[in-house]
Structures are given as C-alpha cells and as structure tokens.
Amino acid sequence: MKVNAGQRVFNGFSTLLLILSTLFFIFPFYWIVTGAFKFQTVATQIPPEWFPLKPTLQNWVDLFKNPVWRWTLNSFIIALVEMFAVCLVSASAGYVLAKKLFPGRKIIFTMFIAAMALPKQVILVPLFTMLADFGWVNTYHGLILPAIGWPFGVFLMKQFAQTVPGELIEAAKIDGCSEIRLFSTIILPLLKPALGALAIFTFIASWNDYFSQLIMTRSTSMMTLPLGVATMQGEFTTNYGIMMAGAALASVPMITIFLVFQKAFTQGITMGAVKG
Template structure:
C-alpha cells in the first residue's frame, strides 16, 4: 500500500469517526438520567445506564406517530415513483414542442427552496380543507422535480430501438410503458424510492406547518414536542431521536448500492 493510500485511509477513518460521533452521543444520552446527560465534563460512557427515558418516551403516542411517518413516507414514495417514471420517460423519449423548456423548468425548480412556496402552498391546502390530514402531507410532494430529473436522465440511456420495435409489433403506449419501459427503469426507481422515503421521513418543516393535532403528528415532530416549557428532558429527547433514526439506518444498510446508483445517475448524459 502506497503512502498516499495510507494517508487517504487515515483521513477517511478520522472523518468517519467525526460523522459517527453525533449519533453515538445521541444513543449514549438516551441511557443517561437528566443530571448525567447535562453534566460537565460529560460522561462519555454511561456508568449507570437506564431505560427510564424510553419508558417516559412511550408514555406518549409514539406508535401512532411512527405509523403516521411510515404511512406518509410510503405514500410519497409510491406517488413520486409513479409520476416521475411517467414524466421522466416522456421527457427522455418523446419529441413534442416545449420539451426542453419544461425540463429546464423542472431543473430550475430543484434550486427553489421550499420556504419560497410555503405561503401559496399553505393557502391552497387550507382552501381545499386538507389541513391536518394525510393528503396535505403526501400530495404536494408527488411532483418532486428531483425525481423527474433522476428518471429522465436514466431513461435517456434506454435503447430506443427496443421501444420502436415494440411499437412496430403493435404494442400500445400504455402496455409499452408498463411491460417494457418500467422494468428497464427499475434501478432508477429503486434509488428514487429510497431518496423519497428518507426525504419524507425527515420533512419536519412541512409536517410542522400542515399538522395541528397530536394524533396527526409524525415521529420527528412528535419527539420535538416533548421539550418542556421550563425544562428540557435531554435524555427523553435523545431516546426519541435514537428511536426515530432506526428506520433510516436500516434502509441505508439494506440499500447502500441503490444510494450509490442514485447519486451517480444524475451525471448520466443522453
């Protein structure tokens, strides 16, 4: 192993420790009592670990919050993948006036902060009577510009000859999409599904604006409300944060390859 390779490995190890440390601090804090959690100097490893923080955490409707998070995340994931796969395929393989302009608008929308559209979006949701409902949290996210961009870039690599051959054989447009194009898009759809799920799970800002009642809260939002008016139960908050991170860690470990594919797909040129 060369000197540069050894140095690279050392730097990667150091950065890995730096990135992992906040998660370790959350997990260790989840097993500390309040006075130990805020003690200075800190107690790096709990001397007397306790489950009291998790007991206090689950006195709240945590399972309802967890269900809401999964329902919203899966709803967004299915909707985004369906819309993005159709829109991306059309933008990549169909010729029609204004196609480049429409795609440029999607790319520009990717750079638009969510806060910019918050007021008109909230007004529309309120006019529809959807405030504090699942529809308010799922439907506005279905037309995710990043998803359309990702699928479009991948769809450009599909063989046009195969699509033309299917048309010559008399395949209808709908069957062509579901029987030929959709299976070929599976790698891109898999990566997009993971990105969408994580984005929906962590979308604290939209959940905070669109929900009103405790039963409609998601897990990240519900955990944030555990902060007291005069005191902050750091151990309970850390227990909630550790519990909320479990699905994200599981998904990342199961689909690491799809994450890598999703990152590189956007660089594919048609």
C-alpha cells in the same frame, strides 16, 4: 520502487483520512444512542460521560408514555406513500420528457429545473392557503399530495431515461407492445437503479420534513415522529435523555430503508457518474 512506496503512503493516508471521517460522522449518532440510556443529570454533565456507566431504560419508558406509536404510524404512512408516488410519477414524467417528442417539451423541462432552485419556504404560504381552501389541512392527503410532483425526481428520472436505447422502444412497439406495457415491463426495470436512489432520497426527505409537517398539522394525533419528539422540548427545561431516545427511534427507519435500497442506490450513483 519509488512509485510503489509513494502509492503505499498515499493509500495509508487515504485510509487514515477515511477512518477519521467515518468516526467524525458516526459520533453524533453514537452520542444520541448512548444518551438515550443516560439519566438526565448524566446526559448534561460536564465533563461528559462518554459511555453510560449506569444505563437506564427510564428514558424509553417516559418516551412511550406519549403517543409514539401513532406518530410512528403517521410517519410511515406519509413517507411510504410519498416514496411510491414520487417514484411512479417521476419515472412516468421523466420517460415522457426523455423519449417523447411534443411541442413545449424543452420549456416544461426548463420549468422543472427552475422549480428546483426555489426553496420550499417560498411556496409554503400560497400552498397552505390552497390546502386550507380545499380543507386538506391536518389530513394525510394534505401532507402527501404536494410532495408528489418533486422536480428533482423528474429531473433524475429524465436523465436516466435518456440512456434507454431508442431501438429497444421501437422494437417493442413493432411487436405490438402497448404504451402501458412498454413502460411497466421494459422502462421501469431499466430505471431500477435510479428508482432505488430516488426512493432513498424521497423517504428521508419525507421522514425529516419537519417544517412542512409543523405547518400542516393541527392535532397531536396527526403529528409525525420527528415533530412529536420535538414537542417534548419544554419551555424552561428539557429532558435530553427522552429526546435522544426519540431521535434514536426516529433514525431506525431511515437506516433500514438505506440498507434495503443500498445496492440500487450505489448502482444509480455509479451510472450517473459514468454518464457524466
């Protein structure tokens, strides 16, 4: 009885802690969504109005006076292309590093691990200089191509590819399966949980990559949605209602992508935890 009572107390405390943590992390999103329907004077008043008593759509009307659809399209093009390219390149490189024997394999993998420790800001200046020499500044490929060789993606895929049985690969080769067919019909389906997790990570990282997009873009037509929303902040005054509306709009695709890949993401995290 003492064990059961202690277990009930622990379960109740854990549930309460989980609920409080959930409310703590959801509150900023709630504040952004409700603030998107408040007048400027209400959004900044103290004490705050926790729920809009007189909701307004004026913030959304003012938001769409800007080229928001163009910014959204740019964000989707960059994030989706990066997501598919990173998943494909990372899966290919991870499979080769995990299952192919060739000279220098350990050195190459060590270089990927070392690259993960480098902040993006460290390589931004030489990267910008190289892209400027190529004439790729303020272009889609200038924003997309540098992100394709993501060291974390290669590391993640390599760790998961190691779990693929070598006997399965050898049996496929004995049956006359080509390398491309082996990779596309056997390896990729087995890596689906890891690919789901990597797809979420890549999309969110690309969608929120404000710093690189700020450096690499020059025109309003090439801005992404987070960057465009940030430009609405004035030098002396800021309409927080419009900025909250833009932030709420920018969060919808990330939530959607997570819900679409949630099952694969959960499986990927679980498999990684079991592997240790």
